[in-house]
Amino acid sequence: MNLMDYLIAAPEIALLGLICVVLVADLFVDNENRVRTFWLSIVSLAVLLAVLNATAPDARSVVFSGSYVSDPLSQILKVGAVIFVAISFLYARDYLRANEIHRGEFYTLGLIGLLGMMVMMSANSMLTMYLGLETLALSLYALVAIDRDNVTSAESAMKYFILGAIASGCLLYGISWVYGVTGSLQFHEISAAVSADPSLNSLPLWFGLAFLIVGIGFKFGAVPFHMWLPDVYQGARTPITLYIATAPKLAALALTLRILVDGLGALHETWSAMIMVIAVLSLLAGNFIAIAQTNIKRMLGYSTIAHVGFILLAIFVGTEQGNAAALFYTLTYVVAAAGAFGIIILLSRRGYEAENLTDFKGLNARSPWFAMMMMFLMFSMAGVPPFVGFFAKLNAISAVVDSGYTAIAVLMVLASVVGAYYYLRVIWYMYFEEAEDKAVLQASTDTKMVLSLNSLAVLALGIVPGWLLAMCIQILG
Amino acid sequence: MEFSQYILSILIWLPIAGGVLLLLIGDDNDVMSSRAGLMRIVALAVSVLAFLISIGLYAGFDNAAVGMQFTEKVSWVTALNVFYVLGVDGISAPLIILTTFITPLVIIAGWDNIKSRPAQYFAAFLILEGLMVGVFCALDALLFYVFWEAMLIPMFLIIGVWGGERRVYATLKFFLYTFLGSVLMLVAFIYLYGQTGGFDLFGFMAAPLSLTAQKLVFVAFLIAFAVKVPMWPVHTWLPDAHVEAPTGGSVILAAIMLKMGGYGFIRLSLPIVPDGSEYFAGMMIALSLIAVVYIGFVALMQKDMKKLIAYSSIAHMGFVTLGVFILWSVSGDAGAGLGMVGAMVQMISHGLISGAMFLCVGVLYDRMHSRQIADYGGVANTMPIFAAFMVLFAMANAGLPGTSGFVGEFMVIIASFKANFWYAFLAAGTLILGAAYTLWMVKRVVYGEVANDNVAALKDINGREFLVLAILAISVLIVGLWPAPLVDMMNVTIEQLIEQVGQTKL
Numbered sequence: 001m002n003l004m005d006y007l008i009a010a011p012e013i014a015l016l017g018l019i020c021v022v023l024v025a026d027l028f029v030d031n032e033n034r035v036r037t038f039w040l041s042i043v044s045l046a047v048l049l050a051v052l053n054a055t056a057p058d059a060r061s062v063v064f065s066g067s068y069v070s071d072p073l074s075q076i077l078k079v080g081a082v083i084f085v086a087i088s089f090l091y092a093r094d095y096l097r098a099n100e101i102h103r104g105e106f107y108t109l110g111l112i113g114l115l116g117m118m119v120m121m122s123a124n125s126m127l128t129m130y131l132g133l134e135t136l137a138l139s140l141y142a143l144v145a146i147d148r149d150n151v152t153s154a155e156s157a158m159k160y161f162i163l164g165a166i167a168s169g170c171l172l173y174g175i176s177w178v179y180g181v182t183g184s185l186q187f188h189e190i191s192a193a194v195s196a197d198p199s200l201n202s203l204p205l206w207f208g209l210a211f212l213i214v215g216i217g218f219k220f221g222a223v224p225f226h227m228w229l230p231d232v233y234q235g236a237r238t239p240i241t242l243y244i245a246t247a248p249k250l251a252a253l254a255l256t257l258r259i260l261v262d263g264l265g266a267l268h269e270t271w272s273a274m275i276m277v278i279a280v281l282s283l284l285a286g287n288f289i290a291i292a293q294t295n296i297k298r299m300l301g302y303s304t305i306a307h308v309g310f311i312l313l314a315i316f317v318g319t320e321q322g323n324a325a326a327l328f329y330t331l332t333y334v335v336a337a338a339g340a341f342g343i344i345i346l347l348s349r350r351g352y353e354a355e356n357l358t359d360f361k362g363l364n365a366r367s368p369w370f371a372m373m374m375m376f377l378m379f380s381m382a383g384v385p386p387f388v389g390f391f392a393k394l395n396a397i398s399a400v401v402d403s404g405y406t407a408i409a410v411l412m413v414l415a416s417v418v419g420a421y422y423y424l425r426v427i428w429y430m431y432f433e434e435a436e437d438k439a440v441l442q443a444s445t446d447t448k449m450v451l452s453l454n455s456l457a458v459l460a461l462g463i464v465p466g467w468l469l470a471m472c473i474q475i476l477g
Numbered sequence: 478m479e480f481s482q483y484i485l486s487i488l489i490w491l492p493i494a495g496g497v498l499l500l501l502i503g504d505d506n507d508v509m510s511s512r513a514g515l516m517r518i519v520a521l522a523v524s525v526l527a528f529l530i531s532i533g534l535y536a537g538f539d540n541a542a543v544g545m546q547f548t549e550k551v552s553w554v555t556a557l558n559v560f561y562v563l564g565v566d567g568i569s570a571p572l573i574i575l576t577t578f579i580t581p582l583v584i585i586a587g588w589d590n591i592k593s594r595p596a597q598y599f600a601a602f603l604i605l606e607g608l609m610v611g612v613f614c615a616l617d618a619l620l621f622y623v624f625w626e627a628m629l630i631p632m633f634l635i636i637g638v639w640g641g642e643r644r645v646y647a648t649l650k651f652f653l654y655t656f657l658g659s660v661l662m663l664v665a666f667i668y669l670y671g672q673t674g675g676f677d678l679f680g681f682m683a684a685p686l687s688l689t690a691q692k693l694v695f696v697a698f699l700i701a702f703a704v705k706v707p708m709w710p711v712h713t714w715l716p717d718a719h720v721e722a723p724t725g726g727s728v729i730l731a732a733i734m735l736k737m738g739g740y741g742f743i744r745l746s747l748p749i750v751p752d753g754s755e756y757f758a759g760m761m762i763a764l765s766l767i768a769v770v771y772i773g774f775v776a777l778m779q780k781d782m783k784k785l786i787a788y789s790s791i792a793h794m795g796f797v798t799l800g801v802f803i804l805w806s807v808s809g810d811a812g813a814g815l816g817m818v819g820a821m822v823q824m825i826s827h828g829l830i831s832g833a834m835f836l837c838v839g840v841l842y843d844r845m846h847s848r849q850i851a852d853y854g855g856v857a858n859t860m861p862i863f864a865a866f867m868v869l870f871a872m873a874n875a876g877l878p879g880t881s882g883f884v885g886e887f888m889v890i891i892a893s894f895k896a897n898f899w900y901a902f903l904a905a906g907t908l909i910l911g912a913a914y915t916l917w918m919v920k921r922v923v924y925g926e927v928a929n930d931n932v933a934a935l936k937d938i939n940g941r942e943f944l945v946l947a948i949l950a951i952s953v954l955i956v957g958l959w960p961a962p963l964v965d966m967m968n969v970t971i972e973q974l975i976e977q978v979g980q981t982k983l
Contacts, residue, residue: 364638368504368597379630384656385623391554394619394667398557401667409667413660420656424633424649432637432645466554473556 005063007055008070011078012118014051018044019111026104034102038093041107045086052078062124066186069124072475073257073327077121077250080331084246084338085114090450091342092239094443098350101147101237109146110243113139117251123258125186126175133171133219136251137164140244144236156228156235163218163228171215177208178264187263194266206270212259213274220252220308221301223281233301238348238355241297242341245304246334253330256315257323257476268318275316280411283309287419296357299422300340303381306419307333313412314396317403324472325395331468332380332388332461339377339454343370346443346451360426362435370441371430373455380458382423383416388461395469481537485547485563488530488573489611492580495523496603504596513595517588520599524581527606531577538570540965543973545616546570553620558675562616567970568743568821569613571963572736575828576613578952579732580606582945583725586836590843591639591723598639602725605631609733613740618666618676622659625737629655632726632734639723647714647721654714658704665697669749682748685982691753698746699757706738708798709768712791719787720848724839727783731790732832736824739797743817743974747801751978754802761802766903768795773910777917781848782838785918786831789874792907793827793886796820799904800889804978806896817971818964819888825963826873826881826956833870833949837863840942841922844935850921854928859935864923866938866946871919873953875912881956 006013022044026037052075060071089110096102116135123129141164145157179185181204182193194200217225233241260271286306293299307329314326347354347363354360364371380387393416401409443451461468502516539546545564553561565573583602591598608631611624629652636648666676668690673680686694704711715735719727747754769792776788800820807813840863841856842848857864873880876887886908894901927933938946956963 364594364597368500372500384630385626390623390626394663395557397664398667398670401664402671406664406668409664410661413664414657417653417657417660421649421653424652427633428637428645428649431634432648466556469554469556 005068008057008061008063009068009122010055011048011052012115012122015044015048015111015115015118018047019108019115022104022111023108026108029104031102034097034104035093037104037107038089041089041111042086044111045082045089049079049082052082062188066189067125067128068122070122074121074254076327076331076471076475077254078118080334081114081117081121081247081250084250084334085110085243087338087342087450087454088239088243088246090447091242091338091345094447095237095239095345095348099147099237103146106143106146106239109139109143113143113243114247117247117254120251121254123254124188124262126178126259126263127185129255129258130168130172130175132251133255134168136248137168140164140248143240143243144232146240147237150237152235153237156232159235160228160232167215167218167225170211170218174208174211174213174215177204177211181205181208187258190263191265194264201267201270205267209264209267209271210274212264213271213278216252216256216259217278219255220249220312221305222278222308222312223285223305224278226282226285226305229305230298230301233304234295234298234355238297238341238345238353242338242345245300245337245341249304249330249334249337253311253326256312257326260315261318261323265318272316272318275312276408279309279312279316280408281309282306282312283412283415287415290419290422293422294357295355296344296360296426297341297355299357300337303419303422304337306415307381309415310393310396310412313408314399317399317405319399319403320477321402321473322396322399323476324469325392325399327476328395328469328472329392331472332392332458335454335461336377336380336389336458339373339451339458340381342447342451342454343374343377346370346441346447349439349442357426357429359437360429361433361437363430365435366438367441369452373452374430375427376455376458378423378426380462382420384420386459386462388458388465390462391465391469481533481547483549484530484534484537485565485610485614486549488527488534488577489563489607489614491530491607492523492527492603492610493607495519496600496607498523499596499600499603502596504594516596516599517584520584520603521581523603524577524584524606528577528581531574534565534570535574538565538966540567541969543969548616553617557619557670559619560617560675560677561620562677563614564616565614567967568740568974571821571825571966572613572733572740573610575736575825576606576609576733579728579828579832582832582836582948583728585941585945586728586839587723587725588941594638598635598723598725601631601635602729605635605729609737612737616678618669618678618681620676621678622663622666626656626659628734632730635726635729636718636722639726640721642721643717644721647717650714651718654704654711658701658711661697662701665694668694678745678749682977686750688752688756688983691750691982692756695746695750695753695757698741698750702738702741702746703764704738705741706735706794706798707791708738708764708795709772709791712768712772715791716784716787719790719835720781720783724835724842727835727839728832731786731835732828735790735794736828739794739801739820739824742798742801743820747804747978748974750982752981752983754978755805758802758805761798762806762900765795765799765802766900768792769799769907770903770910773907773914777910777914779914780850782841782850782918782922783835783848785850785914786834786838789834789911789914790827790831792911793823793831793874796823796886796889796904797827799893799900800885803889803893803896803900804975806900807892813892813975814968814971815888816892817975818967819885819892821885821967821971822881822888822956822960822963823885826885826953829949829953829956830870830873830880830882833866833946833953834874836945836949837867837870840938840946845931850918852929853922853932855923855925855932856935857923858927859932860937862943863938863946866950867923868919869950870953871915873957874915876908879954879957881953881960883957884960
């Protein structure tokens with residue numbers, strides 16, 4: 001261990017320092033001036049981005065005795081996570097202030113969660129991964145319960161906590177089996193051990209693998225480990241849902257890729273069947289159940305499950321093309337999810353949660369601009385060109401077809417058609433119905449601008465998807 | 478010349494830019510306000526400009542040249558080997574001109590009778606125009622698919638926002654039907670991408686494929702294009718969409734969007750999977766004949782004018798698919814070419830006639846707010862000029878010689894005669910059926926005694942409506958009396974296509 005190790009982990013170390021600053025500074029801010037904590041957090045994230053930029057890795061370097069890795073994959077995921085955490089802070093600010101839950105804890109917990117995500121993205125050993133995961137998960141449980149007098153929030157936090165604890169237990173149990181069989185916690189050593197001695201690739205390791213997949217499935221929200229997701233999406237206050245729906249998905253992707261590809265790539269034949277089953281189930285259950293929802297947050301929760309099905313199907317084929325498609329899909333899906341929840345927040349105001357689909361009625365008459373932005377986001381999620389969601393789906397389907405699973409590809413496109421229905425329903429309410437609620441949308445200029453840019457990004461990325469796709473392929477190539 | 482190099486891009490992006498400009502100008506629900514006036518003038522100017530540019534396309538088009546003209550090629554998504562590549566030949570150029578010709582008419586037709594959100598209405602049509610031109614000139618499968626799907630978005634909104642009472646049902650049905658059809662085409666494209674390493678349509682055409690693969694690809698294409706044409710039995714979205722769409726939407730749907738199915742068969746199915754197409758040709762002929770005969774009878778029974786014209790569209794599009802797939806049953810190249818040319822002429826002609834018929838119904842609907850045939854009668858007494866136009870278009874719809882409707886159908890019938898007497902018998906029998914349902918409707922609506930007070934109070938068409946109908950009437954007569962320029966444009970391309978289809982890819 002030397003000084004270089006610390007330099008490579010500089011982003012996480014910097015973030016920890018900044019969290020302490022925000023935490024202490026927040027003590028000296030009263031409720032009236034809570035917005036100062038917000039700005040301090042934004043500045044911290046900007047500093048963090050600068051640090052990330054300065055320490056951008058050219059190649060893969062493994063430090064701290066092999067438990068920590070810095071590579072282009074961790075870099076792009078971290079940059080994405082920092083940006084989306086900043087965006088969720090911005091969208092949350094006015095909402096929290098209006099609803100009198102504008103507490104400093106929101107920002108500090110959000111930043112601690114980010115630290116957990118960044119540790120997961122850079123984990124090269126099962127234990128580092130687990131530590132990052134728990135740091136993230138504990139912050140999320142607390143965030144969901146941040147409006148502690150709200151019964152549904154408290155209920156969903158409890159549910160999230162209990163199910164999350166069980167899933168973490170499963171993951172840890174799986175880790176211990178893998179450790180027992182291969183004698184190591186580090187991904188590259190696990191991989192080397194299995195390659196060196198193929199006889200390890202047998203029942204005990206598969207047993208551990210099954211528990212790992214339970215943990216992954218839970219964190220990603222894949223069927224049948226998805227039960228918490230719709231309840232938490234609905235129960236949490238919308239800015240918290242936004243937070244959960246965006247950056248942690250990038251961390252979940254890191255969790256999946258690091259464990260299954262880096263660590264247990266040799267067991268692809270075994271895990272691909274398991275992943276395929278949960279992915280197909282997610283795709284179907286997510287899309288069909290979403291149709292029946294009347295609460296838009298819950299609907300987007302089920303839609304997330306369907307998108308996770310797509311991401312896992314791209315990973316299931318086990319090719320570099322598939323992994324790149326999964327990365328592209330996750331990054332672009334998170335852009336659309338941030339925008340969609342941002343617009344739900346925009347429609348809410350003091351004492352009024354715009355969470356039903358019917359709240360979108362007549363949005364075109366109230367605000368043609370944001371109706372159009374929401375339309376872009378919905379068409380992107382539905383996978384209609386020229387929006388970026390189309391290219392995300394195209395890459396995933398292409399990876400599946402190229403590996404010879406044409407039947408699954410047909411299933412994927414048919415599921416997209418089912419999914420199109422509930423996205424179209426949002427557009428139908430916005431454009432084809434009269435407004436019941438004629439209140440003018442109120443938001444600060446900075447929120448409106450970022451939200452517009454965020455929504456236009458799904459169009460812009462759809463028109464010029466080449467650079468991001470090339471980057472994803474280069475990172476996982 | 479610099480300009481002509483980018484003429485196709487201009488034809489795509491100029492209307493789209495115009496549409497965005499209209500959205501920026503924004504809405505003013507007062508149709509007399511200066512902002513609404515400015516917005517309408519911009520909309521008309523952009524669409525007329527696009528039409529004038531497409532005349533440049535016609536002027537610069539070389540009828541004798543084999544292959545694509547006005548080509549442009551830029552790399553688009555390098556990682557997937559996707560190119561922004563455009564070009565036209567004798568099949569797509571007439572359809573592009575049809576698109577740019579119909580759009581200004583639709584804008585004039587909606588001039589001041591769209592009361593709610595006119596800027597969004599006109600913007601949707603302009604953006605739709607650009608996307609439709611894009612479909613006709615894209616030579617990269619992925620680019621084609623992007624335009625093909627993106628086109629659904631403005632049409633979805635046009636029907637849903639400005640449509641009739643059951644608009645939500647109709648527009649969702651329209652979107653989901655066509656979306657379902659197209660996604661399977663996407664899987665076929667991805668499969669072909671895996672075989673050739675790119676999305677280039679010519680690469681697809683050159684790639685050898687086994688018969689099984691060809692059959693599967695053909696079926697995937699068939700689902701996409703059959704929904705669009707639409708062919709029996711996947712036609713059920715069309716009567717709903719047509720009836721509920723605003724007049725302009727019905728016109729664009731009938732005149733141009735339906736043609737994309739036929740275009741898809743000719744541009745993609747035939748050259749990419751010739752053996753698969755041959756394998757299914759018998760089935761395609763059967764489906765076309767069912768459309769022509771059975772849907773003709775269905776049309777006869779309609780009480781709603783728009784529905785009647787919608788069913789008549791399905792029957793007429795049956796001639797298009799018949800003309801295309803008769804290819805293998807005809808001995809000798811001349812007949813095959815005739816069927817294909819007939820199909821193309823039929824597409825252009827149907828674009829003009831069905832558009833005109835929907836505009837006529839729109840004129841009546843604007844005055845009476847009813848589409849029911851039973852609510853009318855004796856319109857000729859109060860609207861003599863309008864009645865003259867409507868009778869002319871009805872005659873054209875029935876295939877009267879001298880109108881454009883005759884040319885295409887006659888060519889297809891001659892070609893099917895060479896194939897099989899019974900094909901021709903059934904197809905020609907439909908001419909009578911077509912005359913029956915169209916003229917019977919005209920008789921009930923236009924002629925006879927004035928049916929009720931509402932009809933007695935009707936005012937004849939104004940200058941704006943006269944202009945639109947007169948332009949269409951003249952084009953119907955020109956194509957009917959002197960189709961040579963149109964046929965000359967496509968002859969070389971079709972000969973070449975038939976030669977290409979004749980070579981097996983096995």
